[in-house]
Amino acid sequence: MLSVSNAQAIILNLVQPLDNQRDTEVVDLLAAASRILAAPVSSPLDFPHWDNSAMDGYAVRYEDVQDSSAQQPTVLDIIEEIPAGYQPQSIIGRGQAARIFTGAVMPAGADTVVMQEKTRQEENHVFILAAPQAQEFVRHKASFYQAGTQLLPAGIQLNAPEIAVLAAAQCPQLNVYRRPRVAIFSTGDELVTVNQSLQPGQIVDSNQYALAALVRECGAEPLLLGIVKDEPVALEKVITDAAAIADIVLSSGGVSVGDYDYIDKILQSLEAKIHFQAVNIRPGKPLTVATLPTPHSPLYFGLPGNPASVLVTFWRFVLPAIKKLSGIQQGWEPIFLKVPSYDELRSDGQRETYLWGKLHLNDGIYQFHKASGSHSSGNLINLAQTNALAVIPVGKKLISPQQEVQVLQLTIP
Numbered sequence: 001m002l003s004v005s006n007a008q009a010i011i012l013n014l015v016q017p018l019d020n021q022r023d024t025e026v027v028d029l030l031a032a033a034s035r036i037l038a039a040p041v042s043s044p045l046d047f048p049h050w051d052n053s054a055m056d057g058y059a060v061r062y063e064d065v066q067d068s069s070a071q072q073p074t075v076l077d078i079i080e081e082i083p084a085g086y087q088p089q090s091i092i093g094r095g096q097a098a099r100i101f102t103g104a105v106m107p108a109g110a111d112t113v114v115m116q117e118k119t120r121q122e123e124n125h126v127f128i129l130a131a132p133q134a135q136e137f138v139r140h141k142a143s144f145y146q147a148g149t150q151l152l153p154a155g156i157q158l159n160a161p162e163i164a165v166l167a168a169a170q171c172p173q174l175n176v177y178r179r180p181r182v183a184i185f186s187t188g189d190e191l192v193t194v195n196q197s198l199q200p201g202q203i204v205d206s207n208q209y210a211l212a213a214l215v216r217e218c219g220a221e222p223l224l225l226g227i228v229k230d231e232p233v234a235l236e237k238v239i240t241d242a243a244a245i246a247d248i249v250l251s252s253g254g255v256s257v258g259d260y261d262y263i264d265k266i267l268q269s270l271e272a273k274i275h276f277q278a279v280n281i282r283p284g285k286p287l288t289v290a291t292l293p294t295p296h297s298p299l300y301f302g303l304p305g306n307p308a309s310v311l312v313t314f315w316r317f318v319l320p321a322i323k324k325l326s327g328i329q330q331g332w333e334p335i336f337l338k339v340p341s342y343d344e345l346r347s348d349g350q351r352e353t354y355l356w357g358k359l360h361l362n363d364g365i366y367q368f369h370k371a372s373g374s375h376s377s378g379n380l381i382n383l384a385q386t387n388a389l390a391v392i393p394v395g396k397k398l399i400s401p402q403q404e405v406q407v408l409q410l411t412i413p
């Protein structure tokens with residue numbers, strides 16, 4: 001059976017990132033957090049824009065003060081006061097200084113700032129009580145960034161630091177990739193919505209809510225197509241509709257071998273290209289991945305119906321695909337942490353097994369605690385409040401307490 005890592009490689013190979021011309025939109029800077037930059041940004045401004053002081057103190061000529069000490073202070077005439085936001089008017093000459101404050105423009109003639117604590121002021125004279133380093137506490141024009149060079153590359157996510165940089169560079173609007181569109185539907189005659197009363201044999205379609213939340217969490221736009229009965233005509237219609245509007249289509253249920261599991265047959269009849277129908281993973285083995293035969297070739301994930309299988313296969317396979325699609329340049333693959341397990345972890349050794357639980361901090365070191373209760377793929381109750389999946393590789397049946405395990409971190413704990 002197809003290994004998890006090979007399945008991931010096939011999926012990532014199939015994903016075409018959004019187009020950096022067609023698939024973009026302009027957003028205001030305040031709405032740009034977590035979006036993906038679609039074009040590189042440069043600035044006509046140097047950073048700092050001009051030489052300025054890093055301290056409250058005195059702007060001086062180094063050659064005047066290099067021999068200063070508490071015993072033999074240098075005495076300078078203060079000829080100007082330069083607060084932040086003010087353009088200095090004078091040139092500092094021999095024996096002269098300017099009172100200056102943090103962020104204020106350095107006056108011509110001065111090359112060094114002496115911090116206030118190393119001075120004493122008497123009327124319009126300043127006593128320099130210690131020799132500074134040459135150019136100390138001067139933030140030089142263009143020493144952080146040179147005008148015209150690349151400030152930010154395309155394909156990065158805009159988080160608080162990038163937003164700050166863009167604000168400082170006076171970019172009030174930005175060209176970002178549009179959000180990937182992800183169509184979602186659930187299949188099953190037994191399913192009702194969260195508001196409908198349950199008749200015998202029925203359950204609530206929790207998968208659609210879970211997938212909508214996951215899709216939104218990763219910055220994509222969920223397109224909810226509802227619950228579809230286990231009927232070929234209805235399923236064919238929903239897949240065709242989804243293919244017309246989405247970059248990625250997610251269904252849950254109907255991909256195993258039961259008489260009412262129609263998804264794969266319908267994909268075949270629609271002439272979709274099926275890449276694989278099973279992966280060696282627990283939970284989530286019956287996973288169908290196909291390319292739909294519409295011009296923009298949306299990628300189809302037929303996720304297995306069990307609620308835990310849906311979450312695990314989304315985190316492991318769908319999330320990297322959405323990331324690559326979104327225009328992010330790198331870092332699509334999941335990141336695994338190696339941490340000690342607090343609990344004993346077991347698998348049958350046959351399939352790559354994912355156990356849900358929580359990363360706890362113990363003395364500054366993460367430890368994996370397995371969720372108590374059933375790890376049946378039909379149980380979603382104990383998935384609540386978890387933030388990590390421990391992975392037991394194929395061929396391994398037991399991870400003992402305190403042994404290391406690879407953990408997929410799901411949210412920031």
Ligand SMILES: Nc1nc2c(c(=O)[nH]1)N[C@H]1C(S)=C(S)[C@@H](COP(=O)(O)OP(=O)(O)OC[C@H]3O[C@@H](n4cnc5c(N)ncnc54)[C@H](O)[C@@H]3O)O[C@H]1N2
Pocket residue numbers: 186187188190191203204205206207208252253254255256257258261283284285286303304305306307309377378
């Ligand atoms: N003979 C075999 N039977 C099964 C196999 C197998 O290899 N041979 N694989 C099992 C595994 S593993 C899984 S996972 C499931 C996958 O089943 P399907 O994808 O066909 O899903 P369904 O049969 O439609 O439903 C399975 C299960 O999940 C519940 N479900 C479905 N949709 C939802 C929803 N939207 N929200 C909440 N719960 C949902 C459904 O009621 C069933 O209990 O197949 C095994 N069988």
Ligand code: MOO
Pocket residue numbers: 281282283284285286304306309377378
């Ligand atoms: O692989 Mo299924 O998803 O375990 O129950």
Ligand SMILES: [Mg+2]
Pocket residue numbers: 253254255256257258260261
């Ligand atoms: Mg089934």
